[in-house]
Amino acid sequence: MRIGVIFGVSELANPKEFEGKASRFLSSLAQEHEVEGGFFITTKADFREARESLDFSKVDVILLYPLTGGTENALKEFGVFRRPIIIFGDPYNNSLAAGIELREYLRERLIPSSLVKSPEELRAALLGYEDEMETWNRFLRMRLGLIGRVSPWLINERFELPYTRISLRKFYEYYESIGEEEGIEAVREVVERAAGVREPVERDLTTAGRVYVAIERILKDYKLDGFTIGCFDLIGKIGGTPCLALAMFNTRGIPAACEGELNSLLGMMIVRRFFGKPSFMGNVADYGRNYLILAHCTAPLLGRYVLRSHFESGKGVGVGVELPPGRASLFKIRGRKAVVAGVKVIGVEKSEFRCRTQVKLEVEDAGDFVDGTAGNHHLLAYVDGEVLADLLSELSFEVMLY
The missing domain is CATH 3.20.14 (L-fucose Isomerase; Chain A, domain 3)
Incomplete structure (x- = not known):
């Protein structure tokens, strides 16, 4: 499965503090899937740069990881690609809070969106989307x-x-x-x-x-x-x-x-x-x-x-x-x-x-x-x-x- 990954970091945070966590996350994911992207997003300008670098409408699933709160406005822009989205949240830096807000925004636009908080839940969500990929493509396209x-x-x-x-x-x-x-x-x-x-x-x-x-x-x-x-x-x-x-x-x-x-x-x-x-x-x-x-x-x-x-x-x-x-x-x-x-x-x-x-x-x-x-x-x-x-x-x- 081809997965486009985006990390969100707020303007109040220092992205360098999260580079190690993001690298470990990508390495683990890449063991089972084809991973692309891995961009750090803070503003809508960052979103525009990311979309110029990778056509997210061609991936199977978009994976959004708000590493901090305050990232909702930038990350929600990825809904424009009309692909299934998984949001990974962790218990720190208001990550889960941002994930819940994002999930509801995307669901209101009828984009399949799941929030997970562990590697096991992420693996199950990806398998679920893989099973339903034909259905989602017929709807989202x-x-x-x-x-x-x-x-x-x-x-x-x-x-x-x-x-x-x-x-x-x-x-x-x-x-x-x-x-x-x-x-x-x-x-x-x-x-x-x-x-x-x-x-x-x-x-x-x-x-x-x-x-x-x-x-x-x-x-x-x-x-x-x-x-x-x-x-x-x-x-x-x-x-x-x-x-x-x-x-x-x-x-x-x-x-x-x-x-x-x-x-x-x-x-x-x-x-x-x-x-x-x-x-x-x-x-x-x-x-x-x-x-x-x-x-x-x-x-x-x-x-x-x-x-x-x-x-x-x-x-x-x-x-x-x-x-x-x-x-x-x-x-x-x-x-x-x-x-x-x-x-x-x-x-x-x-x-x-x-x-x-x-x-x-x-x-x-x-x-x-x-x-x-x-x-x-x-x-x-x-x-x-x-x-x-x-x-x-x-x-x-x-x-x-x-």
Whole structure:
């Protein structure tokens, strides 16, 4: 295993006093592993020098050893490399105190982080990471994108993971470069397979196709694995929405979330990467003792579907999909917390006073679930709830399973 090692020493301490301890630590570690680095870090300037000397994104594990307290700000910078991190603390010079603070900072950013205080614990932690390396790589290497902005009504949205931001100005540059013929051709097959087209006219379908092609080119140019888009901002500018484009991307295996919500995108990415399934992102529209209705204007095209307008604006192209019956999971991610319920898809609804795709779920004690969940948008995925909850726990989420 390739390990990148960093020692932290505060500005109040003399690094020379710790050179012997650091040397012995490195020598012991090198007997079993490929060790790189060994830099002493005091300031963020030291961090920048270290990253120029060694690409820490290429190591298997980063090992941080705060030799003193007061090193948290410099050492936390190594979280940017998105690698599993082990923090070694000892009982002296406030080493453990700094390690606890670092561990929580990193865990809040969903970076696997363990604190150990002995060579035996360190050896066990390294073995544990080695066993789960494939899982962590699949999670930590994800490239997420936000096109536009997070919708302002998502007042609980909090997101600490790295993502690429693409401005709406840049999106419009891509959009304007795409002709009408290319736009209508992009959605032709989806339109032909639809069970019906109600409100949208050819101009709406053409706009939806141009949106799809613009996003497709953005994904390629920015090398993104999935994206979310601040969709409502498009309505006034182009008179359309990306609902159909999102449905098409989710159907073909590219996670795509609406309203600029990054937490929902992250959940979609996890389900796609680890289960090979798409997710339906929806609003809680209603619930009763043992049922819940989820609704939104975009959904993966997993069943019979009708092309409609976007519900709130009456513009663009939304989709009303009859999602198939079966066992599934209903879940919500917000920051480090996740709420998961095993559910059963039992039917579809077709109210004209809700978003176009409406699915009815059998949820035991639905009121308790709604009372304990972490915000509005939820994801529905055809995966086992307990298996999903176990995976999320493994990925450092704090999971509540209903």
